[in-house]
Amino acid sequence: MISFENDYIAGAHPLILQRFVETNMESLTGYGADGYCESAKEKIKKACECQDAQVEFLVGGTQTNAIVISTMLHDYEGVIAASTGHISTHEAGAIEFTGHEVLEIPGENGKIGADSLKVFIDNFYADANHEHMVFPGMVYVSHPTEYGTLYTKNELKKISEVCHSYDIPLYLDGARLGYGLMSRESDLTLPDIAQLCDVFYIGGTKVGALCGEAVVFTKNNKPKYFMTSVKKRGALLAKGRLLGIQFDTLFTDNLYFEISRHAIEMAEKLKNLFHEKGFHFYLESPTNQQFIILENTQMEKLKEKVRFSFWEKYDENHTVVRFATSWSTTEEDINMLNQL
Amino acid sequence: MISFENDYIAGAHPLILQRFVETNMESLTGYGADGYCESAKEKIKKACECQDAQVEFLVGGTQTNAIVISTMLHDYEGVIAASTGHISTHEAGAIEFTGHEVLEIPGENGKIGADSLKVFIDNFYADANHEHMVFPGMVYVSHPTEYGTLYTKNELKKISEVCHSYDIPLYLDGARLGYGLMSRESDLTLPDIAQLCDVFYIGGTKVGALCGEAVVFTKNNKPKYFMTSVKKRGALLAKGRLLGIQFDTLFTDNLYFEISRHAIEMAEKLKNLFHEKGFHFYLESPTNQQFIILENTQMEKLKEKVRFSFWEKYDENHTVVRFATSWSTTEEDINMLNQL
Amino acid sequence: MISFENDYIAGAHPLILQRFVETNMESLTGYGADGYCESAKEKIKKACECQDAQVEFLVGGTQTNAIVISTMLHDYEGVIAASTGHISTHEAGAIEFTGHEVLEIPGENGKIGADSLKVFIDNFYADANHEHMVFPGMVYVSHPTEYGTLYTKNELKKISEVCHSYDIPLYLDGARLGYGLMSRESDLTLPDIAQLCDVFYIGGTKVGALCGEAVVFTKNNKPKYFMTSVKKRGALLAKGRLLGIQFDTLFTDNLYFEISRHAIEMAEKLKNLFHEKGFHFYLESPTNQQFIILENTQMEKLKEKVRFSFWEKYDENHTVVRFATSWSTTEEDINMLNQL
């Protein structure tokens, strides 16, 4: 059955597997000190146009969020996020496990606004009892958001300005960053993000890798002895090559961007197809995740022919479902969907 | 200057100090194994009409919340609370420090409703991805709430029923429990609370003690080796007598209830006085905390003559302030307030 | 029955209770911002001859250790302590609860040596894999130790030098500090300790208070927003007066030192008495705790007449027991012991 269930249904981009095979018997130093990690870091710094950046590889998104947030926050601080943010809802309390609160603020279609952010922080400091409260110590945004939406350059700039006016780092969760950067509606580039954010990660798991996320600290602000903190959280790989080779491949010859663009093209076709068929969209998403409102019996029927994922109940008779494309989606998948 | 700043401005009820003096040189075993702790526990069990209850003494409210919640939750669970709940806002992340999330749901005037609670839990289990989310593992209510409001017996019963239908314990934060029980509008008794809740605490700090809260486990559900968990959280007192003597005194000859009733009487006078003077109330509170909306210049003037506390900004020109009575408020305080 | 069970069998020094009574109905600001806390801090700074010191009050010893250590360590660090140290053995894992390891090194009679400390740290840095290990981030000593022994000024100076040569703070647990300072064998003064240590606490619970410890940060090194971190750990008292009044009294007219000296005098009498009776001492202690080796049947007999505490098994037929004096021990207690 064809599947648009999510953007991690397939293995890795074939070039990655090819590089695994080619390099397999080389003797490499462990724990990320090998040449492939080194090379991948250099390529990422170049792509970010940020030669001072410090790049580290981790295995998955929740792990990355928990490690970045908990090593950058002070004891008395929490991280501000949209109430729909991945860290607020779907990480099983991974941030709280590190002893820090996620300070939820309302968002719109997954995005937070600079104004409501400023109001939240101002109110905190205006409260006479704020020393009894969790200090705002970081701002988390996801881009694309959990709803497939994107910040504009101007929106991210304003958020960045609010953060920096309070000396709070801005952290961008780029689990699907490629799909954001390659969206036709995006006016944000990777160097823009590196400039506006204090730390962010370039998602691999959902963009061509078997696993892996590349954290980029942009302001010479990598926490001291970060490797020890990573080990302490059980996240240090003995065979760092697993991550180094993947990111080295993804950032060679523009692969990361090209496969992301492909996923966007497939999403556009899927979107057109659904528009033509008269489906209702839950919201307008310019990236690889498309949210459709289905009448429940229609949904049950469709389920028999194609895989997609439940998003949320819309009303008694309707459900929001998600169709995701990815680097692995083929024209054939779209054609088959068209024929359903 | 007279003060209605909060309900912990004074020391301890004089009978407590007298008992400290009388028992001071007795050699007592440490860590809560002394006879005063034992006697206090018996009196509390009797007042709760719950002979199977297990009673433990802790020092303060935030400490009590963090210990009760973290020792009763499973690893994969969080605690549901109103977004205005003390654990949600004013405990500096103490629950998160123990590795657990506070799952905030909207409330009204500090109270949560059985219906919205049920919807929240139902939605959790309906979510196909709920194993990626924090499980609802306990429900937290404060009574009186942070806004001085009270649950009716029927409301608490319904909440209790929702909890128990999901096998989730109900925890009641009684930091100001005396003031709730003695309110003329309360139809909830201490035995009711013991019956409806799985665990709750009887606040001492704000009701006549120098410090101290009495946790009551009502369903033979005290966590195993609770004393070790208390020690692990730095909360075990060497001189357990400090808590035992206080609660033994408070639960002798109805003292806890009488001083609470006194505070309520003072609050009623204060309320009448403010009504007569035409002050606007932010909400209707039947307990010892009264919330008034003041025009800002009026507030500044009043500040010079009496102490009260900032609650929250109402609008550009108005502020919500709180006046609290307590066991230590005197008729004279009220009279002086009247003459301002 | 007379009791030498521990140094917290009695309530508080009567002057403390008297001050409680005298100040009881004063309206005071909460959370340690009252005048008694302020006054007590000033007196302690003066006694330490360290005007830049930052003083904070906490409730108990384990709580103090956990808070000081966890707010001063970096994420990747642990605290070095003797394997007999209180934090290593008898705090139920309170340090680990905050996410940090206690790095145990061997000691002698409760004391660690500067040389073995240096070897431990050197070995850490010499290990090629030390980034996979917990970094030594603080040194913990107790003074008097859990065995009643004392560091000499020279010994503490050498430990301090090792710490500072590695830029590691030295923390002294002074749960029984008064009894150390007033021992006839001590050449260490309170100002010496303030100078040699980066942080230490002056124990109140075991030296005349009902509860309470005074933490002294000596190098302008109090962690930022310490009050919020204290609250986060459930350790902030609403009625800060409970601690302020006690320490203000203890540091008025030399009371802390006088009652400590009294306990030492009682210990000397007890020691002489045991020597005369031909008891065997487990070790030579110059402070208020005395460790005696008793033949087991002799121990059982003695138990019927006087309270003391089990320390450890010595061999099949003998047990080490502890007799503790304190500020509350009377000549009469000693006389009665003599007549057993």
Place this chain on the structure above:
Amino acid sequence: MISFENDYIAGAHPLILQRFVETNMESLTGYGADGYCESAKEKIKKACECQDAQVEFLVGGTQTNAIVISTMLHDYEGVIAASTGHISTHEAGAIEFTGHEVLEIPGENGKIGADSLKVFIDNFYADANHEHMVFPGMVYVSHPTEYGTLYTKNELKKISEVCHSYDIPLYLDGARLGYGLMSRESDLTLPDIAQLCDVFYIGGTKVGALCGEAVVFTKNNKPKYFMTSVKKRGALLAKGRLLGIQFDTLFTDNLYFEISRHAIEMAEKLKNLFHEKGFHFYLESPTNQQFIILENTQMEKLKEKVRFSFWEKYDENHTVVRFATSWSTTEEDINMLNQL
């Protein structure tokens, strides 16, 4: 340069990469619910001769230790381990990060003895103050140990009996389990281990996989909602296939055992070669890690020709170094070593 630096210098066994390639474009459900994970679990249960076993896959060893230990311990418990155990020394405090202490007991050549284990636990319960201490809640052994040594069946049985007499689970860290099982000196089989231990893991990272460890709960004792606890610790892989395919391959046609046997054969040759050359062994290891004492100048010379790893300083002039073979070691590597 030939390398005996460790047992994770190479990538994955070629059959694993082949299976990655063959299955790469299959659409699979995420988070470990795919058919390869299912198949791998069945094969492992069969190899363990334990059809009731519950198998879960995690990414690395430290992660596995932290997750297994922290989800199985009660709040008031810690885990007993040899002071040389991996969790005691080289995991950067990962266990403590979860709030639990590692209770270190002395071992010999990496092994703990049933007798000293029993003494430790007995002493704990004999201590009148043991409720102030961390309870022994689990026993951790590594097999092979960090020193390459092995428990005999009888030794493990005795340890298991001690554990079960106190109702404490026995956990075996099998990071190098294959090399233990295939040692000629081992009388322990995989089914023996499954029978004697309550939980253990079969190491993949060091035995042919790119990453991955298979946890086996043998007594129907997998913690409830384990997947949520794994997610909470940032350890849940979106592409569970990465682990499923690897373990499915390793447990097909005896691959895991055959490649382990090969490593043992290479170790035997290396051992003979070193014996012939008159090298001194630090200890007798029957597995893939060999520990040699080198004179320091000799070590420096050797370093120019072959990679090995520093283990520890032996004395001023000598160093203990480790040579490790693995599934990827070739006869040619050994021959080249012979010619140095």
